[in-house]
Amino acid sequence: xxxxxxxxxxxxxAAWAAVTLNFFLPRLMPGDPATALFARFRGQLSPEAxxxxxxxxxxxEAPLVKQYLxxxxxxLRGDMGISVAYFPxxxxxxxxxxxxxxxxxAGTAVVVxxxxxxxxxIIAASRRGSWLDNVMPSVLIFVxxxxxxxxxxxxxxxxxxTLRWFPLGHAYxxxxxxxxxxxxxxxxxxxxxxxVATVVVxxxxxxxxxxxxxxxxxxxxxxxxxxKAKGLKPARVIMRYAARNALLPSVTGFGMALGYILGxxxxxxxxxxxxxxxxxxxxxxxxxxxxxxxxxxxxITLAVLGANLIIDVVYLWLDPRTxxxxx
Amino acid sequence: MKANSQETTASVWVEAIxxxxxxxxxxxxxxxxxxxxxxxxxxxxDPHEPVGIPLQPPSRSHLLGTTGQGQDVLAQVVVGTRMSxxxxxxxxxxxxxxxxxxxxxxxxxxxxxxxxxxxxxxxxLVIPGLPLxxxxxxxxxxxxxxxxxxxxxxxxxxxxxxxxxxxxxxRRRDFVAAAVVTGxxxxxxxxxxxxxxxxxxxxxxxxxxxxYAIGAQVGLEFLGLGDVATVTWGTNLYWAQNDSALLxxxxxxxxxxxxxxxxxxxxxxxLNSGFDEITNPHxxxxxxxxxxxxxxxxxxxxxxxxxxxxx
Amino acid sequence: MNEPVxxxxxxxxxxxxxxxxxxxxxxxxxxxxxGEIVGLAGESGCGKTTLAKAILRILPPPAIITGGKIEYxxxxxxxxxxxxxxxLRWQKISIVFQSAMNALNPVIRVGEQITDVILAHKxxxxxxxxxxxxxxxxxxxxxxxxxxxYSHQLSGGMRQRVCIALALxxxxxxxxxxxxxxxLDVIVEREILNQIKDLxxxxxxxxxxxxxxxxxxxxxSHRLAILYAAHIAEIAPTQELRENPLHPYTQKLMRAMxxxxxxxxxxxxxxxxxxxxxxxxxxxRFHPRCDRAIEICRREKPPLVEKATNHLVAxxxxx
Numbered sequence: 001x002x003x004x005x006x007x008x009x010x011x012x013x014a015a016w017a018a019v020t021l022n023f024f025l026p027r028l029m030p031g032d033p034a035t036a037l038f039a040r041f042r043g044q045l046s047p048e049a050x051x052x053x054x055x056x057x058x059x060x061e062a063p064l065v066k067q068y069l070x071x072x073x074x075x076l077r078g079d080m081g082i083s084v085a086y087f088p089x090x091x092x093x094x095x096x097x098x099x100x101x102x103x104x105x106a107g108t109a110v111v112v113x114x115x116x117x118x119x120x121x122i123i124a125a126s127r128r129g130s131w132l133d134n135v136m137p138s139v140l141i142f143v144x145x146x147x148x149x150x151x152x153x154x155x156x157x158x159x160x161x162t163l164r165w166f167p168l169g170h171a172y173x174x175x176x177x178x179x180x181x182x183x184x185x186x187x188x189x190x191x192x193x194x195x196v197a198t199v200v201v202x203x204x205x206x207x208x209x210x211x212x213x214x215x216x217x218x219x220x221x222x223x224x225x226x227x228k229a230k231g232l233k234p235a236r237v238i239m240r241y242a243a244r245n246a247l248l249p250s251v252t253g254f255g256m257a258l259g260y261i262l263g264x265x266x267x268x269x270x271x272x273x274x275x276x277x278x279x280x281x282x283x284x285x286x287x288x289x290x291x292x293x294x295x296x297x298x299x300i301t302l303a304v305l306g307a308n309l310i311i312d313v314v315y316l317w318l319d320p321r322t323x324x325x326x327x
Numbered sequence: 328m329k330a331n332s333q334e335t336t337a338s339v340w341v342e343a344i345x346x347x348x349x350x351x352x353x354x355x356x357x358x359x360x361x362x363x364x365x366x367x368x369x370x371x372x373d374p375h376e377p378v379g380i381p382l383q384p385p386s387r388s389h390l391l392g393t394t395g396q397g398q399d400v401l402a403q404v405v406v407g408t409r410m411s412x413x414x415x416x417x418x419x420x421x422x423x424x425x426x427x428x429x430x431x432x433x434x435x436x437x438x439x440x441x442x443x444x445x446x447x448x449x450x451x452l453v454i455p456g457l458p459l460x461x462x463x464x465x466x467x468x469x470x471x472x473x474x475x476x477x478x479x480x481x482x483x484x485x486x487x488x489x490x491x492x493x494x495x496x497x498r499r500r501d502f503v504a505a506a507v508v509t510g511x512x513x514x515x516x517x518x519x520x521x522x523x524x525x526x527x528x529x530x531x532x533x534x535x536x537x538x539y540a541i542g543a544q545v546g547l548e549f550l551g552l553g554d555v556a557t558v559t560w561g562t563n564l565y566w567a568q569n570d571s572a573l574l575x576x577x578x579x580x581x582x583x584x585x586x587x588x589x590x591x592x593x594x595x596x597x598l599n600s601g602f603d604e605i606t607n608p609h610x611x612x613x614x615x616x617x618x619x620x621x622x623x624x625x626x627x628x629x630x631x632x633x634x635x636x637x638x
Numbered sequence: 639m640n641e642p643v644x645x646x647x648x649x650x651x652x653x654x655x656x657x658x659x660x661x662x663x664x665x666x667x668x669x670x671x672x673g674e675i676v677g678l679a680g681e682s683g684c685g686k687t688t689l690a691k692a693i694l695r696i697l698p699p700p701a702i703i704t705g706g707k708i709e710y711x712x713x714x715x716x717x718x719x720x721x722x723x724x725x726l727r728w729q730k731i732s733i734v735f736q737s738a739m740n741a742l743n744p745v746i747r748v749g750e751q752i753t754d755v756i757l758a759h760k761x762x763x764x765x766x767x768x769x770x771x772x773x774x775x776x777x778x779x780x781x782x783x784x785x786x787x788y789s790h791q792l793s794g795g796m797r798q799r800v801c802i803a804l805a806l807x808x809x810x811x812x813x814x815x816x817x818x819x820x821x822l823d824v825i826v827e828r829e830i831l832n833q834i835k836d837l838x839x840x841x842x843x844x845x846x847x848x849x850x851x852x853x854x855x856x857x858x859s860h861r862l863a864i865l866y867a868a869h870i871a872e873i874a875p876t877q878e879l880r881e882n883p884l885h886p887y888t889q890k891l892m893r894a895m896x897x898x899x900x901x902x903x904x905x906x907x908x909x910x911x912x913x914x915x916x917x918x919x920x921x922x923r924f925h926p927r928c929d930r931a932i933e934i935c936r937r938e939k940p941p942l943v944e945k946a947t948n949h950l951v952a953x954x955x956x957x
Contacts, residue, residue, distance in 0.1 A: 010449065011453070013446065013450065014450045014454060017450045017454070018454055021459075022462070025462060025463065028466070128613065128617060128627055129617060129621075129626060129627060138349065138597075141593060141596050141597075142589065142593045143589075145538075145588070145589040145592030145593040145596065146585055146589040146592075147542060147549070147564070147585065147588060149546070149549055149564075150564065150581065150584075150585035150589075151585075153564075153567075153568070153581055153585070154578075154581075154582070154585070156573060157573055157576075157578055161573065162576075168574075213603065213607055213610065216607070216609050216610055216613060217607060217609050219609075220613075220698050220699070221740065222735055222737065222740035222741045223740060223741055223742060223743040223744075225691070225698060225735075226733070226735060226741045226742075227743070228629065228630070228696045228727075229694050229696045229727055229728065229733050230727060230728045230732075230755040230758070231724040231725065231726070231727030231729065231755070231758060231759065232724075232754060232755065232758050233724075233758065234720075236754070236758075241743055241746070244743075244745060244746070245743065245745060248745075255453075256452055256453075256485075258455075259454065259455030259457075260455070260456060260457075262455050262457070263455060263456055263457025263458065263543075263546065264457075264546070266457060266458070267546050267549060267550070270549075270568075271568070281458070281461060281550075282550055282551075285461065285465060285550055285551055285552065286551065288465070290465065290466075293462055293465055294462055296458060297458040297459060297461070297462045300455050300458045301454050301455060301458070301459075304453065304454075304455050305453060308453060318745065319744075319745055320744075320745060320788045320790075321744060321745075321788070321790050612699055612700045613700070615654050615655065615656060615700055616654045616700035616701075616702070617699070618654075619700070619702070620702070627699070628720075629720065630695040630696070630720060630723055631691075631692060631695040631696065631697040631698075631701055631702065631703055632702050632703065633695075633702070633703045633704075633717075634702050634703070634704055635704065635705050636705065637650035637652070637661075637664075637665070637705030637706070
C-alpha cells in the first residue's frame, strides 16, 4: 500500500509539473506575453475570442502568483478555457469528443502489441536459433523503424485506397448515429482496425526484442538452473520460472514506453482522419488554438499518469518484493 | 598511455561491429546515407523548383516522379537527407550530453541533489513527449533551432536515468571511492574515473537518441511544426499529406522518404545491436556457445550438450 | 565396501570462449558409494562448481561437456535423452546451490517451489504435496507457516534450510551440496552443517559436498578429493588424508587452516594465485607455487596413482 501511495504522490507531482509548465509556457514567449500572443491573433479573431483567450491564460494585470493560483483553480474545476478553433466551445468539451476514440485506438493497440510481442519474445528465447529468433526480430525492427504515420499512409493506401477492404477514415460510417446497435459497433470495429493494426505492427518488434533479451538474462540465472535441475517440464521452467521474472522489466518498460507510443498513435489518427486527440491536435496546431493544444497536452498527460498508476498496481501484484519494501 | 587506451577501445568497437553481422550491415547502411547527405545534393537539381506536371508517376526524366507542386521527388529525398540527418545526429549528441550532465551529477553527488534531479528525470520521463514537444514548438518561431530545442527537452530524461544508475554503481567501486578519499577534484574523478567506464554505454545512447531524434523530428514536421519551406524528410511527408497525395494514388510522394527514414533507423538500431552484447553479457556467452555447436552441426539443447572431443 | 551409486570417469568440461575452449574440469574421475559423504575441496575457480553442475547436466551456456562418463543406475548420464534426464533429476540426484538467495525464485512462494517438484515426479494430489512440503520444512527446523512466504521474507539461514528441504523432497540417493554455507555467518553455518550431518545419518543419502573450506570436510566427510586447476590432485579417505597428506598442495591447504588445537601456530598462506584455466602452466599445474618443484614437474603432468589403499595422488615427488 505504501508503494502505491508513493507512486500516487509522484504522479500528483508530475501532474502539477505539467500544469505549471502549461501556465508558464505562454509567458515564456519573447516579450510581453499578452501583447505577443494577441499580436499574433489580431485580425484573425473576434474580440470575444480574444477575451476568451485572455481569460483562459489568466493574462490579467494581477501579480503572477495570483494569476497562477487562478489558473490552478480553473484546472482543478476542469475548466481549460475556450477553444479558438471551435469557438465558442469549451476546451474540455472539445477534448471530450475525442477522448474515447483515442483511448480505444491507443489502448487497444498498446495492450495487443505488448501481449503479442512479449509472447513472441518468450518463444524466440526458448527456441534460440529458430527463424522466430533469427529473422523475426530484424524484420519487426525494420517495420518498427518506419514512422507510425507513414506505415498508416501505406496501409491506408493499400488496404483502403487500392483494395477497398477498409474505410478510408473516420471512426464510423457517416450515415450512422452512435448507438449500441450491432451495425454501429461493427462499423466502429472496421474503422478502428487499420489504425490499431498500424500501431501494433510498428511497436511489436520492440516488445519482442526486449522480452527476448530479458529472457536470455533470466535463463542464465540460478533459479532457472535449479528449476531445470528439479526435472520440471521445459514448459513450466520457461513460463513459470523464466518468463514470469523476465516480465518484470518489460512491465516497467511498458509504463515508460506508453507516452512515446501514444505520440505515434496520435499521428496515426491524423492519417486516418480518426476523430481522436491527434486529429484535434492537428486542428489546434493549424488554427494556432493554444488553449486547445494545451488542454490536449494536459489531458494526455493525465491519461498517461493514470495508465502508469494501473501498471504500478499490476507490478505490485507481479512482484511480491515491492509489497514490503516501500520502494 | 591515455591515447593508447583510447585506441584500444576504438578498436574494440570496430571489432564488435565487424564481428556482429547485424552491426556490420547497420554500419554500411549508415555509411551510405552519410555519403548521400554530404555529396548527394550536388548531383540533383533544386528541390524547390517546380520541374514538371504535379503528381507525375516515376519516369525516366523524374526517377521518383513529382510532388503535388510539380517538384522532383528524388531531389527532395536527397536534399532532405542532409537536413534530417544533421538535426538527428546533433540532437542525438546534445540529448546524451544533457542526460549525462544531469544523470552523472545526480548519481555522483547523491543525497538531496540526487533526490531533486531524480524527481525531475522521472517527471520528464512520464510526461508524454510528443504532446509536450508540440505545445512548446507551437509557441516558438518554426525552424531547425526550435525543433532541436524541443527534441532535447523531451528526449534527455531517458539517458539521464540510465547514466545515473550507471554512475551510482561505478561510484561504489573501490577505485572511485579511493579517488574521493584522496581528495581529487570532482571534475577529475568524473572525467578520469567514471566517464571511461561508460563510453560504450554513451556511444550506444547517442545512436539510440539519434534514432529517437530523427523519428520525433519527422513526426513534428509532419504536423507542420517544422519550417515547411525547408526540405527535410518530415516536410516532404507533410506536403504529401497536405496535397492529399494518398487520395490521388501518388504513392511515390511518400514511399521513398519513408523508406529512407526506416533504413536509417534500422541501420542505427542494427549498429547498436553490436553494443547489446556489451551491456548484456549473457547474449555474448550464448552466441559463442551456439556458434561453436553450430560449427559441429549441433543445435543448442536445454541440457548441457555433450561433445566428445576431449577423448 | 559396496558398489558405488555414481561413477564419474574422465569427465571433461569446457567453456566456449571466442574461438577457443577453456577446460574447467579435466579428465576427473570420482565415485560415490551409498551413504557416503564425499568432500570436494579447492580454491575458487578450480572447477568444483562446474563439476557439480555437470553431473546433472545443468551447466548453462557457454559450457559443454567434452568427454567422459557419468554412470548412474547402469546408464551414462551423458548419453540419456531429455526425458530420462528429467526423471533422474531430483528423484535420484538433487543439488543445493551456493547462494540460496539466487537459487530461490523471488516471485514464487516457497511452498510452490517445493510442491511443484513433488507434483512433477510423484502422482500425489496438491494437498498431499503441500502436507509433504510442511513436513520437509519442519524437518529442517522451519515453521510450516513459511510455506506461504517469499524468499525475501526469510533470513539467509532460513533460505538455505529451505533449499536443503527442497533437495530432500523426493528422498534422492545423492545430494550435491555446492558450498551451501558460504553466504552465511559462522554460527548459522555451524547449525546448518550439523543439520546436514543429522539428516544424512537419518536418511542415509550420499552427499557430494563442495567447499573451499577444508576444515569443514575434515570434520564430516568420509572421503576427500582435492581439486587444483581442473585436475584432481589427491583423493583419499578423510582419516588417511588428515594423517598423511601426500600432495604438496594438500599439505599447504592443511597448514593454511586455522588450528583449534594449537592456537599459537599461525595459519600459513599459500603463496601465489591459482593459475588461469585459459592458460594453464605446463607440467604439474601446481609447480609455480610449489617450493619443492623439481625439473620434471615443469615438463610432465603427473598421473594420478594409488599410493596406499584408496589413496590416490598426482605428484612426481611422491612417485
